[in-house]
Amino acid sequence: MTTSVEMGFMRLTRREVARTWLGVALGLVWLVGCRPQPAVEEGGEAAQATVGEDLLLASTRLTLPPPGVGPADLPNPESDGAQYLRQYCTACHALPSPGSFSATGWPVYLRRMWRRMDALDPKYNVPVPTSAERVVLTRYLLDNALEVSRADLPPGQGRDLFRAECSRCHELPDPAQHSAQDWPVVVIRMREHSAQMLRRSPTQFEVQEIILYLERASRLGS
Ligand code: HEC
Ligand code: HEC
Known part of the structure; x- marks a missing residue:
């Protein structure tokens, strides 16, 4: 009884071994035939994404407010405008200085920032100012904007x-x-x-x- 069971077991094992070898062989064929392809594709995609994201980040940095402006550097740091700037304008980049643009320049950039805040998926938890707060913030930026040169720039070398x-x-x-x-x-x-x-x-x-x-x-x- 035990022998037959053992024999049966042995036979089964041998069959299983045969099946296993077939499986391994097929597996190898599959591995050689298909597996490396997706692996290369995945690697390629990953490498592409990295280069693409790198380039995107580098090109974005060309127009990102640079770091280094502290809350105390802001004009009238206790005012509502300064407070809103700290509260709403630091979620994605460094604190922007009101002197970054002229009073005529700011509205263009602000429109872009409002659009970002309004459209971004809520999962990012970006705080969004109310209309009243936007008015105060805009006024603050315009009041403290960069002073632009007049047309009659003094002559001189340089x-x-x-x-x-x-x-x-x-x-x-x-x-x-x-x-x-x-x-x-x-x-x-x-x-x-x-x-x-x-x-x-x-x-x-x-x-x-x-x-x-x-x-x-x-x-x-x-
Ligand atoms: C949801 C993310 C986000 C928020 C919030 C945000 N910004 Fe930006 N900001 C960006 C991105 C991205 C850029 C770079 C691309 C660009 O210039 O539009 C940028 C660029 C800027 C620039 C540089 C623009 C240039 O062309 O030199 C200024 C200045 C700026 N933001 C000011 C602000 C102010 C002020 C606020 C608050 C009212 C604000 N940002 C809020 C994402 C954001
Ligand atoms: C690479 C971009 C860049 C270039 C080039 C640049 N600026 Fe600016 N400028 C900024 C940014 C960002 C701010 C706002 C942050 C700050 O004040 O440091 C600013 C703000 C200013 C301000 C208002 C703040 C203040 O201290 O009065 C003045 C004035 C100014 N720049 C002068 C100049 C002069 C002069 C040059 C040429 C030598 C120049 N900028 C070139 C980015 C630039």
Whole structure:
């Protein structure tokens, strides 16, 4: 009895072994034939997604508010406008400075931001301001916006360079809005923004030339 059971068991095992080998062989054929293909495809897709996302992120950084603006750097930090800026405008990127754009420039960018907040899937939990809060926030940004240069820019060496380099991210600033002593700090900060925003940086020589122009132009303008 036991032998037959054992024999049966052995036979079964042998059959199973045969089946297993067939299975392994088929499995190998399947592995060689099909498996590597999806693996390559998956890898390819993953690599593509990474390169694509990398490029998307890099190109987005060209227009992202750079880090470095703290809540205390905001004009009238205790005002409702400053509070709303901190509350609603830091979900996706660094705190944007009201000086990023002129009063005529801001509305265009704000429209884009409202559209993002309104349309984004609620699962992202982005806080959305009310209409009344949007009015206060807009007024705050316009009141503290970048001061744009008049058409009659004071003449002087470096004027063309200033015009070209300092209108890449925002409108051309008014040289009169800072003193000769303050301009170097601002220009150096702008150069840092170029690096943070993955932009082409002006050379040391160009930075010097722009600073010299602004120092002279700020005295002429005031
Ligand atoms: C839902 C995410 C999100 C929120 C919330 C958001 N932003 Fe943005 N913001 C972006 C993205 C993405 C970009 C980069 C693409 C672009 O320029 O539109 C950007 C870019 C910017 C820029 C740079 C634009 C440029 O072209 O240089 C400014 C300034 C800005 N946002 C201000 C704000 C302000 C002010 C608020 C609050 C009212 C705000 N953002 C809220 C996603 C957001
Ligand atoms: C790479 C983008 C970029 C370039 C190029 C750039 N800026 Fe700016 N600028 C910014 C951003 C972002 C802000 C808002 C944040 C801040 O104030 O640092 C700003 C704000 C300003 C402000 C208002 C804030 C203040 O301190 O008065 C002035 C003035 C200004 N820029 C001057 C210049 C000058 C001058 C140049 C040329 C040397 C220049 N910018 C080039 C990005 C840029």
